[in-house]
Amino acid sequence: MSTDLKWIRDTSNPSERKWEEFYRNRWQHDKVIRSTHGVNCTGGCSWQIYVKDGIVTWEMQALDYPMLANGVPPYEPRGCQRGISFSWYLYSPIRVKYPYVRGALIDLWKAARAKHEDPVEAWRSLVEDETARKRWQTARGKGGLRRADWETVLEIIAASTIHTIKKHGPDRIVGFSPIPAMSMISFASGARFLQLLGGTFLSFYDWYSDLPPASPEVFGEQTDVQESADWYNAKFLAVMGSNLNMTRTPDCHFAAEARHNGTKMVVFAPDFNQVAKYADEWLAVNAGQDGAWWMAVNHVLLKEFHHEQQVPYFLDYAKKFTDGPLLVELKEENGVHEAGQLLRADRIDRYSKEENGQWKFLVWDRAENRVKMPLGSVGFRWGKEKGKWNLQPKDGMDGSAIDMELTLLNSRDDVASVRLDDFAEGKSIVRQVPVKHIKLADGSTVTVTTVYDIMMAHFGVSRGLGGEYSSSYDDDLPYTPAWSEKFTGLGREAVIRFAREWGRTAEKTNGKCTVIIGAGINHWYHANLMYRGPITALMLCGCVGVNGGGLAHYVGQEKLAPQESWSAIAFGKDWHGPSRLQNAPSWHYVNTDQWRYEKAFTDYHTVPMRQPKDSLAQGHTMDTQIRAVRSGWLPFYPQFDKNNLDVAKEAQQAGAKTDQEVGAYIAGQLKNKKLKFSVEDPDAPSNWPRLWFIWRGNALMASAKGHEYFLKHYLGTHHNSISSEELAKDSVKEVAWHEVAPKGKMDLVVDLNFRMDTSALYSDIILPAATWYEKADLNSTDMHSFVHPLSPAVPPCWQSKTDWQIFRSIARKVSELSERHFPEPVADVVASPLSHDSPAEIAQPQMLDWSKGECEPIPGKTMPSFGVVMRDYRNLYNQYNSLGPRVREKGLGAHGTHYQCADFYDQMVATGPVKNWGGKTYPSISEDKEVCNTILHLASVSNGELAYRSYKNIEEKVGLPLAHLAEKMRSVRMTYEGLQTRPHRVLNSPMWSGLVEDGRPYSPFTYNVENQVPWRTLTGRQHFYLDHPAYIQFGEHVPTFKPKPLPTQYADLTFSVKAGKTKMLNYLTPHGKWHIHSTYGDTERMMTLSRGIEPFWINDKDAEEISVNDNDWVEVHNDNGVVVTRAAVSARIPRGVCIQYHSPERTLSVPRSPLRGNKRAGGHNSLTRTRLKPNLMVGGYGQFTFHLNYWGPVGCNRDTHVLVRKLPELNW
């Protein structure tokens, strides 16, 4: 060694290295415990929490995931930059350590309590004094919080609860907590409390615009997707609107690893986003125009792989598993036909006596040259005769084999010209399809074609028939590659090559093409159509229900694996009948008065020009919403313009005893207009929601599309909207119009939180909640197949409590006050919409409106159903703490499954812990850990015996063997303590459509494809074609392309004035890198690694035009509100588009806005508001039937535009 290089020292003098303890001491710790983060990131990562000196010091990922099947990369480690920052929160200055209450309220409360011995009286005296009520409402969000003690705040909450029930009815008490899967016991706490009370629970998945409406439309499934490990099995990955690095951080490696195993990966994004870095090709598609790309892809796939080359696997798949071969009725007018509904079996003489014949469908049998009625449709599902709900290619009447004809091209009687809509150009196209003329039972003849033939015509694939078919990919006709260019900005060669690589991969691998899709697509107004594009490509190539194939939609941690037992507890079903579960998009649209700020939806939503009278595809969304409630399509609470307890009493006084009689009484009252739905007059004080509980979510900011309208109409405090609340005045017909919209509908807003986020800052009472390292809970996700525990590394810090304990305390206080106010149980009448996975799926073959005399109001058929629930408020606390007897009596189920579990219930009573009261013994669920174990003990994914029973039950309906799928796992019983020891994969269960045995990665619908179990749709098959009459009116019966609303049509810039150098940009709010929604974004760590703020990303040339330099302050505004932040100028952002990543708090580093009179600027949702898509409101028809978080309009927000300028002066 050279003399100059002597620094490699031998350990000859070890004492010189004793100092190394300096760092060794830091590493040493006292305890490590397993927990995770309940944050709706879908990660569901197992974490080791390190404790030293009784303080949580840091966290590291757990590594002990069991391996999946051979040849699939392991799951370790899981956990991202956000999760690993969580320990900061526990002892941080933003931690809510004590209860807080708004100063203005507590002062008034103390004075009222001095006057009134009864807390309920005290609350009444405050809310009925408009000056007092305004006093604390206008103070909301303006500081002045006071630390309080638990007993005081519990008393205010309980008094408000009792008063609201007595005065207005329990359904004016509302709760919002999102995404149960992230911490399901914590979610269940308030949800259970509210359902035992009779309160209203708001949905989240649809409100967050996480729900892809195309999933229920096509699959009859809320969402079911592959776990991330299955990406590895894909040989072609198309990623759109989903930034894997950013939002699927712990899963992203599977995509990289797949690439190194020969998978091709293509990323679609307007910006060069993080995942584009990974791609073989980045396709810089114009924002929101991805739909056009897939229309052209489908054109090529149909032409090259279905027509010119008929890939046997593709055609066979289409026959077995899609509605392709089903017959569609064509209705003629002046020589041109319109595609109508599927031809119903009962219209044919042969099948006219068939049970539920209106809900069974027909195909053309090639062998026997006649129509046949295949098994598996919804009519078979809900018939008396069991065992025919399956996908065997057999006739439902005689059991004969069916050789389905996918196209009538070769067996046609004739051709017919069909009118198709080109929404981009606003015109129609006429193309011929092959048809048959079929004789009906009534002697008339009907012209039919197949769904597949309609698809060929719609996509413009020329098969030698007449009409406006393209002759080449270069023709500018819908939906050729050349046509797509003007929307996507991407060349036709790229589409053609993509489609060929896609088709060839699927052909070679039997369907291993995967589309990873997410919020970047799902937040557009026409997201359902943008999803149906790629879904069609998947179905055409047999990719759904295949490992390595299918639609991987990841937006929101919606998958609550042990759903059966959990939902019984969460929604109080162990004690009571119908729950009050409300779709939040409708609720907020109506109650925040956002409907008042827009005109008819056809201003921005293109629909076919020719519309029948009374078409649903015209008018104002608010009126459609009323129609949807009236017809039982959607729920709405508050229900009536009258207290439900009074309605129940009046029904009883009128002699109604049974649910049926009460229903008939209410139907009569509604028909005679003696009773009204609240939704018909949402601005009348009698119809306002009054008391709002928020927990585990940032309901007033992160998820509040139309945040400024929340501030204005819910809270009655400052806001920055400059739009006019009179815009709707001339276009609404049904809703009652009030000249002045109410401000401050909510009497009291209560927030449970561990941090002072925007929702906490604007609430009246803030309750200190335990963090995820301080409580027992459970977490599951669709990204992987494990159930993880949350565990207390330390007890709840300071005065915080777990959510379960907080709602238990509130229940206790409510029961105490009920001694005086509700000494006896009272009857409450609950209205419920028509429900998916029930016979109500076959309630409404046509859209008939009883209020217009088109049919009779029949509860549960043409309108909501009505049920009576006895509320026992004195025992609310006892009920909360005990697993009720209905679990034992009725068994459990979900997604149409069912099993009995009385023996397991009895076992719990025998082994304890139990609760004894009222002379009976119940399993105890008063402690968080008891709830965890109860859920695991009674769910099919964690108790193998119950999975087995559930399969046995479904076998009867399907008529094919299925229970073998659970045989191997029958003895498995998971416990909370077991999960703390090591992650455990869920078991096969018929509640879910994927299979996981032997380490196989979960992929949805493999259960259906491999076992001939129908999808839970109208036809039992995946739907290309949606024949609901409203879908035909909206022109969305076929997978089509609709243009994105123009800024002028959308009217978010009507009142906004350009001040100085200003640019208009399309405003996008995708998920960000430094936060999960708003959580973590306020931590020092994340703020340091970003720029200390959530910046406004803008293209460098756009920025130059308005003289904005990197890190300059900018003012971003539209009619809805204003944001002031700093600019991140980057070439990575396309021109005309700007991004503020979802979602910053408005509590950190937000200056004032000169454009709004120097008021504090808002958050990202200050610029948004929600628009509901009316065709997503229909119900009582196959998969178009309501279920919470499954069906209904979504809270989309992405089409909006903003004006941006450099901030003239910085003012804090």
Add this chain to the structure above:
Amino acid sequence: MNVRSQIAMVFHLDKCIGCHTCSIACKNIWTDREGAEYMWWNNVETKPGTGFPTRWEDQDTYRGGWEVKEGKLRLRSANKGYVLGKIFHNPAQPSIDEYYEPWTYRYQDLFNAPEGSDQPIARPVSKITGKEIAIEAGPNWDDDLGGSPVYAENDPNLDSLSEEQREQLFAIERLVMFYFPRICNHCLNPSCVAACPSGAIYKRGEDGIVLIDQTRCRGWRACVSACPYKKVFFNWKTGKSEKCLLCFPRLETGQAPACFHSCVGRIRYLGVLLYDADRIEEVALSSDENLIEAHRSMILDPHDPQVIRQAQSNGVHDSVIESAQKSPVYQFVKVWKMALPPHIEFRTLPMLFYVPPMSPVMSMRKGDVLTQSDQGLFHEIDNARVPMQYLAKLFGAGHDAKVRYALKKQMAIRSYRRAVTVGDIEPHIADQMLREADCTPAEAEAIYKLTSLCTFEERFVIPPMHREEALEMMEDPMDHKRETGFGVMDKPMRGS
């Protein structure tokens, strides 16, 4: 031959997702304290970009690393005399502005603000002065091309490009970024060690970890200047310099360093390399073009009986030799030649190697629309968005041959696996691609498995550290067992 063992590292940049989980794992444990707030022993940079501290790669300014002068190796920050003369003012030393001024927020204002006419907020305040601060810089300021006209376009690796060429790189057809995670390279020829006037920095004999003795450091900061990677930081609270310690307390207990453990992109590999310490100077004196090959040639075959004998005679434990034989780093660096040292022209001989990243194919403008510039299922490496010359600046001392080799192999293996798993590439074509990439099917399988299917144990092959033997030199391990942990600890303070 002087055989030494070194714990060495590979970062597979193609897999890096830029999440920074590694940075936080490190920060939580090691630098989350006063005086260390601004330190990021592990950081992740977006490339192109100027990094942290800003433009650290620009040695004309920072004068880090070694240069060859008159056939001799000299610190660019000059000799010890120069350093000692400049200890109170060293212009090559990054100031707080080149790092950033750490900040927090007045969160308590959200709780304590009295009722007013508008909403209270928490304003940012400096963690050093406690005063309100206008945030103008951060440790990851140009993340994901934020401020690309200011930062990405001023990446020192683009210095040789004309303004027009640089602009082209930021047009949509070529636009690209990738991530570059960085820790201390635990170099074989560490300039920080050589520069330390106090002799406080040393490279551990048993594993090559470079440490700053916190009792001997006098805060001269010569190491800060001398490290061309700017991975030594000065703690303003204790008055001593600190740096990445490769989590030796974790390694000593058989656990991967925190940043490795937490790497959720699964891009990191760690294992022992045996090298010939006699050749350090000779290798460091190689011409730029030959540096990589020379560096690689120092790494010895752990299966070679002669190497094993020499290692044993140097006191390398048998279990460490066995560990070296299983080292994934050895495979990537020496056998497969896919992992390359960063900026080897700094001549510190890093022991952290990078597999260069693939990138998407370039686009072409055709009229109003964009289309792709390559028609293959997988594109040619020269049609990738990241220019070869740029990668060569980072990983080839300006020469692209080694980078080209590593990329070509990655692409060939993808085609090979495509042929095996899909079959739309003909086997003979895939085989030919492998041959052209200097790869066999067996090697392709091995590389693919270690890249895609690797388990924790396969990524991190940690040698047994035999702490009992190390402690035995000071005290009876039995006594240590009985007594360790007793005593009262004080927080580190300036002057202690």
